[in-house]
Amino acid sequence: MKSTAPWFSCLLVLVAWFSAVDAEDWTRFRGPNGSGKSTTESIPATWGSSKNIKWSVSLPGPGSSCPIGLGDRVFVTCYTGYGLDPRSPGNVSDLKRHVLCFDRNDGHELWRATVDSEHDEDPFKGFITDHGYASSTPVTDGQRLFVHFGKTGVFAFDMDGKQIWKKHVGSLSDPAKWGNGASCMLYKDLVILNAGNTDNALLALKQSDGSEVWKVTDKRFTNSWSTPVIVKVDD
Secondary structure (H helix, E strand, O other): OOOOOOOOOOEEEEEHHHHOOOOOOEOOOOOHHHOOOOOOOOOOOOOEOOEOEEEEEEOOOOOOOOOEEEOOEEEEEEEEOOOOOOOOOOOHHHOEEEEEEEEOOOOOEEEEEEEEOOOOOOOOOHHHHHOOOOOOOOEEOOOEEEEEOHHHOEEEEEOOOOEEEEEOOOOOOOOOOOOOOOOOEEEOOEEEEEEHHHHOEEEEEEOOOOOEEEEEEOHHHHHOOOOOOOOOOOO
16 A cells, blocks of 8 residues: 555554563653653664564555554554545545554554544645544553544554454544544543543543543633643642
């Protein structure tokens, strides 16, 4: 699969350190605590098509989410059916998102879950052509995998790819229609999500069933794409 957009990648490439036996789990956007820092030693500083690459595997379509790793598994998202070429994006009703799980050691696919788009997506033009429709990084607690697919909602899967629940989190658009990019984060028994673009809200869902625990609504969230972090303070 090929596209004129330079950001598109239909390959998952695993750098050698990520698959090392002593490598730490990288279970969310920007890794442990959202810091973007790894404690793994001897991480390669350079890599290329034949240097420090453990394996690579073709994906069914493009995506700009980050892969995450837990134990012997790697998870990543991508999409197909719509928005593959700005000159001929296709029919938005054909848009599908995919969650894929690969063996961390050799890259063979363990399972794949596919989700149909259920709401009017922002059109494939302007800035959205730089990132597409699978831009939010998954997060896992080791028992469940949580994924945000914009207007289609938040999904929870078990570690074998079976869907546990889904939760609609709005179908609004930001003024520029740039699409969704914020990733979910976990805190205790909650999934916390910036749904600013789709619902003008910051909200928390129960990990077990997706029910809403709390929600803060503000129209100023409509132009927010950041992923929340938890900060402990003295009080």
